[in-house]
Amino acid sequence: MSVSENFNAVTDRIASAAKRAGRDPSSVRLVVVTKTVGHDLIREAVAAGAVILGENRVQEAKEKIEALGRIAGWHLIGHLQTNKAKYAVKLFDLIHSVDNLELAVEIDRQAAKIGKVQDVLIEVNIAGEASKAGIAVNEAPGLARAAARLNNISVKGLMTMPPYSDNPENARAYFRKLRELAETIKKENIPNVSMTELSMGMSGDFEVAIEERATLVRVGTAVFGNRG
Numbered sequence: 001m002s003v004s005e006n007f008n009a010v011t012d013r014i015a016s017a018a019k020r021a022g023r024d025p026s027s028v029r030l031v032v033v034t035k036t037v038g039h040d041l042i043r044e045a046v047a048a049g050a051v052i053l054g055e056n057r058v059q060e061a062k063e064k065i066e067a068l069g070r071i072a073g074w075h076l077i078g079h080l081q082t083n084k085a086k087y088a089v090k091l092f093d094l095i096h097s098v099d100n101l102e103l104a105v106e107i108d109r110q111a112a113k114i115g116k117v118q119d120v121l122i123e124v125n126i127a128g129e130a131s132k133a134g135i136a137v138n139e140a141p142g143l144a145r146a147a148a149r150l151n152n153i154s155v156k157g158l159m160t161m162p163p164y165s166d167n168p169e170n171a172r173a174y175f176r177k178l179r180e181l182a183e184t185i186k187k188e189n190i191p192n193v194s195m196t197e198l199s200m201g202m203s204g205d206f207e208v209a210i211e212e213r214a215t216l217v218r219v220g221t222a223v224f225g226n227r228g
């Protein structure tokens with residue numbers, strides 16, 4: 001299958017999952033994950049209709065954005081080191097991976113320098129896995145409150161990666177937990193914090209994520225095939 005056929009198949013599956021859940025398909029946005037993917041295939045995905053591209057490393061994204069330009073929106077989905085915040089604010093429309101206050105403060109400082117309000121998501125370690133990035137569930141509301149006091153950062157919602165499993169149904173409880181956490185934070189009515197975005201679901205489990213109200217799904221393999 002070609003990239004455009006894969007892309008169309010994924011968008012069809014997104015629309016079906018949304019309808020099954022009684023949702024408007026346009027309430028789910030597809031982030032096409034382009035890490036390790038070459039320029040030609042990225043152009044193919046954009047020609048097929050991709051409007052958001054996701055990268056997990058700043059340096060790789062920088063090279064691609066310099067080569068390809070702003071052919072779509074660019075999101076950072078991977079871990080961000082504080083010392084790379086300076087580059088990240090220049091490159092990305094949305095940073096999905098803010099998981100500590102020091103990083104939020106540095107993003108704010110760098111965004112202020114270039115006169116930008118940087119949209120971010122708080123990444124949550126939803127299953128409390130030792131090996132995973134993300135803030136602990138019980139610390140996420142505090143991070144949202146602290147980030148709300150920063151003028152050049154705008155918290156739009158939450159992101160998570162559940163434990164790996166072959167069975168997408170195993171992720172459902174974690175997706176639901178992220179949604180419930182977003183609802184809890186939303187009830188606090190923190191100024192400058194909206195909980196409109198839930199970034200969850202990848203190639204193996206995006207339909208379940210949509211049923212649990214994901215607004216951003218991050219899909220690489222189902223569009224480009226297995227990364228070598």
Ligand SMILES: *Cc1c(COP(=O)(O)O)cnc(C)c1O
Nearest residue numbers: 033056077202203218219220221
């Ligand atoms: C690679 C990656 C994805 C996409 O994973 P696929 O299984 O290839 O769809 C999604 N989110 C993050 C954070 C990733 O690093």
